[in-house]
Amino acid sequence: MSGDSDRSLASIFLFKGLSEDALRKIEERCRWRDYAPQETIIDFKDDSEDVYFITKGVARVVNYSVSGREVAFDDLRTGSLFGELAAIDGEPRSANVVAIAPSTVATMNASTFRSMLEEHPPVAIVLMKRLAQMVRLSVERIMDLSTLGANNRVHAELLRLAKSNIRDDGSAVISPVPIHSELASRVSTTRETVARVLSDLTRKGLVKKSGNSLILLDTERLQDMVEQFRGD
Amino acid sequence: MSGDSDRSLASIFLFKGLSEDALRKIEERCRWRDYAPQETIIDFKDDSEDVYFITKGVARVVNYSVSGREVAFDDLRTGSLFGELAAIDGEPRSANVVAIAPSTVATMNASTFRSMLEEHPPVAIVLMKRLAQMVRLSVERIMDLSTLGANNRVHAELLRLAKSNIRDDGSAVISPVPIHSELASRVSTTRETVARVLSDLTRKGLVKKSGNSLILLDTERLQDMVEQFRGD
Incomplete structure (x- = not known):
């Protein structure tokens, strides 16, 4: 009730x-x-x-x-x-x-x-x-679907989710941690692609998990990666 | 003036x-x-x-x-x-x-x-x-970009352009004939793909040119082709 x-x-x-x-x-x-x-x-x-x-x-x-x-x-x-x-x-x-x-x-x-x-x-x-x-x-x-590959669409979506929480040092928090299948659905790709992209970004030091949040450590570099590919 | x-x-x-x-x-x-x-x-x-x-x-x-x-x-x-x-x-x-x-x-x-x-x-x-x-x-x-290949996106766009002009016998007129580069731009593909799809459709008897119009001879079959692929 x-x-x-x-x-x-x-x-x-x-x-x-x-x-x-x-x-x-x-x-x-x-x-x-x-x-x-x-x-x-x-x-x-x-x-x-x-x-x-x-x-x-x-x-x-x-x-x-x-x-x-x-x-x-x-x-x-x-x-x-x-x-x-x-x-x-x-x-x-x-x-x-x-x-x-x-x-x-x-x-x-x-x-x-x-x-x-x-x-x-x-x-x-x-x-x-x-x-x-x-x-x-x-x-x-x-535009993303027309010009970006699946990897970059995941990057672009992470930036979209973080948009309102970017700090002065260029890092940003997404909370709670997005569920892989939800991210995949939003950008028309598979759960496996999302998992692979996130582990790539973690290895490159661009993303880390902290409790129930996902931290984007360098949104500017992530943005550069997306824009570079949008031009292809 | x-x-x-x-x-x-x-x-x-x-x-x-x-x-x-x-x-x-x-x-x-x-x-x-x-x-x-x-x-x-x-x-x-x-x-x-x-x-x-x-x-x-x-x-x-x-x-x-x-x-x-x-x-x-x-x-x-x-x-x-x-x-x-x-x-x-x-x-x-x-x-x-x-x-x-x-x-x-x-x-x-x-x-x-x-x-x-x-x-x-x-x-x-x-x-x-x-x-x-x-x-x-x-x-x-x-949805089209997520679920259809380029060929079927061209089919879907032709149906969209013909939508308000479908006759009782299932044929439809698009006038003037759409320009290949414009069609390509609308569905995020190349001019070459559009030209190939249109000549395929012409060969199959689904499309013909008549003066400055493009005639879709069987919109129902075209719709079936699109929906079949949307399910993939």
């Missing part, structure tokens, strides 16, 4: 800056549900157009190819939203979403979501920024 | 549905300029955050990798807008834009653009739909 504090949208990035009163009214337009680990939140074959807000827990988004092969995935934590593309454009979903920790999720139907965006233009602007970032990130991944 | 009729935003998809009066006011907030073929409209090294509307002509968007290699491009025609990502999120640009026909372009600065979106929520919703479509298209290309 979730407590009352889980039934608040205050943690959702989209609603930062709204008054408490406006937030309460939006909360009243949501349905709330708890999910156990491994429980499906969205099945991509559903034709629902709801938007989901994670107010507690972790959910995993998994994209599938036409034939059902798992292609890429991403983990979303407290404060995230998902399902917004279908709510905006009415097109079918392309991913499954499964809870991977006990989670509390608020759901809003598509037409309520669109009315809410029209009533609160600053919220619409925050959502547009998020969509713009999604476009930029995708374009970056397309 | 452009005539008065080129100095109207009525053709821009973003503004469909606005009253004439609202449109006039938005037009008054733009600067207008004509470009000759090959003239640069945006240099990606500029730090401007303006948004551009093409009211006449054609502009080519070219993405570059860090080292300056041309990675992909797209042609935008009358009614399109570009530069909206930087206007929304304030991050640097990632592409050059060059006129490839005599063009008339209206420019709006970023803060005017954001105010305009707040004043006209339906326009904001249309822009969000466009961004959602850009995300979906990018995710599809990432």
Whole structure:
């Protein structure tokens, strides 16, 4: 069961800056549900157009190819939203979403979501920024897939994960240590390639494990390695 | 020189549905300029955050990798807008834009653009739909790059270009005939691969040229070929 504090949208990035009163009214337009680990939140074959807000827990988004092969995935934590593309454009979903920790999720139907965006233009602007970032990130991944080999894609992904934690001395911490299969999925390669690249980097003194963190010891050199290959 | 009729935003998809009066006011907030073929409209090294509307002509968007290699491009025609990502999120640009026909372009600065979106929520919703479509298209290309070989990426791109023109008998027309180097750029392969794939398809009776059009004779079979490989 979730407590009352889980039934608040205050943690959702989209609603930062709204008054408490406006937030309460939006909360009243949501349905709330708890999910156990491994429980499906969205099945991509559903034709629902709801938007989901994670107010507690972790959910995993998994994209599938036409034939059902798992292609890429991403983990979303407290404060995230998902399902917004279908709510905006009415097109079918392309991913499954499964809870991977006990989670509390608020759901809003598509037409309520669109009315809410029209009533609160600053919220619409925050959502547009998020969509713009999604476009930029995708374009970056397309460039990586087009121009880099698998090894360098792993390097580029490590830098992406470390981006917000680079220290003055050029080192950076990724915490927790990324799981090999997750890294592999993000850059369209195999677990074995990820394991090999990480042991190469460890041997070269560019990466070391410390407790539950992975430390990039020289992000500048890693960046050089990626850029050199992007030019090939 | 452009005539008065080129100095109207009525053709821009973003503004469909606005009253004439609202449109006039938005037009008054733009600067207008004509470009000759090959003239640069945006240099990606500029730090401007303006948004551009093409009211006449054609502009080519070219993405570059860090080292300056041309990675992909797209042609935008009358009614399109570009530069909206930087206007929304304030991050640097990632592409050059060059006129490839005599063009008339209206420019709006970023803060005017954001105010305009707040004043006209339906326009904001249309822009969000466009961004959602850009995300979906990018995710599809990432899936193609991750799961398909170059040959099948060419097949998938032909189907994408034909999508809105599929007839009841399963054939489809792409007009004008796509230029080999443009197709190659879109799917991250070489001109030679595109030429080879097209002559294979012609030999198999799946594609034929007719005047300035390319006819896909059996889109269903082409789709089967792509999906079969997506499963590998």
